Amino acid sequence: MPCWIEVQLSDVEAGRRFYGELFGWSFEPAREGVLWASRKGASVAALAPKGDGRMPTVWTVYFAAPDLGALLGRIRGSGGQVITGPSPVGPGSGTGRPLGVMALAADPEGAVFGLWQAGTHAGFARRHEPGTFTWAELYTRDTGAANDFYAHLFHDALFGPGAAPDFGRAAVDEVFPPEMPPHFLVHFGVADVAKALATVHRLGGRTQVNPFTTSYGTVAVATDNQGASFALLER
Template sequence: MEFAEGVPCWVDAMLPDVEGGKRFYGELFGWTFDDGAGAEYGNYTQAFLAGEPVAALAPKPDGRMPTSWTVYLATSDAAALAARIKGAGGQMIMDPMPVGPFGTTGLAADPEGAVFGLWQAGTHVGFGVQREPGAFGWTEVYARAKETVDPFYEGVFGYGGQDLDDAGEDFRIWSPAGARPGPETAIGGRALMGGSFPAEMPPHFLNYFVVADCDAAAATARHLGGRVRDEPQDTPYGRICTLVDNQGAAFAVLQEPGQM
């Protein structure tokens, strides 16, 4: 696969216990795992679905770091993207750095503090498969002020935006630069954090994995020691729910309309 500028190309989770994460996600999504990239690369462990790379798990190097999933947005020039991010009011948490022959990575935050990664591909391009059961399907940023966040992402990545009137909330979808904006080309979106979100919850990205059965995935997550943060519900784009794994990392699952 090749990924256009700003398109989600990878996700990983920073966990206190990678072996525990392998058991949880292996049963939930049917993933298998490699033996890890070794201490030189932070014992980074890739996950596979039918032999194709779909995600990674890594041990937290510092207990103060959040237990969370991070989405990586593709770029052809990580240094230039970092400059655009800073120029638009964001910040670089980790400046672009090479990861052996695999590529160049960085970690950024938008003007409200929502964190996302950058990936300039080397030998590792990103997802080998997506938008099918067990693989990544969607990402969205939860923001407080759309007047701040929308211009940031649309300016930095050139996204074309479209507001959705049928989402039941103030929701905007983004398509890559050059694509006609709309659900057919959208690669992510922006939701607003309203009164149902705790005041102390910071702006953040939520990453979705496709499943064949949303309710069964929620039940499996509970069985494995995770919890359901938002119960399964139907939307115009499928049945969704938000889950938290057995170590505290939040993510969502999506059962697409054709599977309902």
Template sequence: MAEAAEGVPCWVDAMLPDLEAGKRFYGELFQWTFDGGAEREHGFYTQAYRDGRNVAALAPKRDGRMPTVWTVYFATPDAVALCRRIRGAGGGVVREPLSVGPFGTMALAADPEGAVFGLWQGGTHTGFELQQSPGSFCWTEVYCRDKTKVDPFYEDVFGYGTTDAPDEVLDFRMWSPAGEEPGPQTAVGGRSVVDASFPAELPPHFLVYFNVADCDATAASVVRLGGRVTADPFDVAPYGRMAVLIDNQGAEFAVLQDV
């Protein structure tokens, strides 16, 4: 599969306290299968597959102080150079670029408000083999408090073209890759401002979305499997129907049913 352009989400993974419980939960929820294989050389990092194509990964937390969270990774041809740009734009590097055998090079970074995201410089593993279809990644967005700090950061670091949502209530900006005509058709992610409806203690963070065939049924399945619903299914015109969920170990994610 061709490597994604810089700034395009290319991979997601979840750090979980109990890897086997995570495999049971997501295996039933999204019909994922799993293969430890060679990835076991790298901390039991386990890839997930839908219909034989890779869609995500699960890994056990090595330290109980680490957050239980889904992380999105943005593609880059040069993780070292991108980390320099991140620092120069007011962000930070949480984990310096690390070679993961022949698979590629990863790093973790944070924006000026502390929202953490990953970087991936592909080797033999270039990223998603399947996305934008049921059981696979379809979207991501960062929730911030001060857009005057966050907007220039992502636009400088990744060269995004932007489109503001025509909504007087929701303050939302979509990101399109550098060189693409900005707009909903080319958008790969976005920024939302945390408002008074969110808990005051909620930190800035990324939310990872998975496509599903039936949003309401998926939310019900999450509850049945021991997770929780934090935002009940609702319509997001003109994109579809979504819900915000938490798995049975505390990792938050969202699902989106296409129109």
């Protein structure tokens, strides 16, 4: 299941101001210029500096991987690719132990996602409420092929008991122009989409897709003041 999210930014301090006001987050240093965001004292996300200015400014969703090596093997065997990793991250503050092991991968259509094998950091300490991760939607050109690929990786998340409370799939052209590349879109819970969009605009972001109704709530897509896309979800 999704267990963590991280945004890659050119200006982490600008990100701190934007997301701190939008979602009521507080921040603390984590590692190597990375800030951990918390809401009500519980960790909810990370803001990371881009190591290379050519890297995209994006939110990445990480899926929990109890056996990262085996999962990477299944990704390659199913037509996906491993982009980076596996790489240890950390160590955690004062423990000497790694926070975990991470990798980035892409499905056969090129949608990028992260994988996280937990060490001292298991992932979200709070979710499914305003100001926190609430949903990840995969926008893909071939939903049938996506179902086959991700079922091979994350069967329980798609088809197990209480399946898919955090993760869904839709065709790109249901929301975006057909030329939009396949991608994951991180959704944050909000109490009022219209008010949240007004705050986004005031902070220098913009609306990418106006509010629309889905089976899981009212959604709008926005970009922050550095161009990272995310969704706002009112349930």
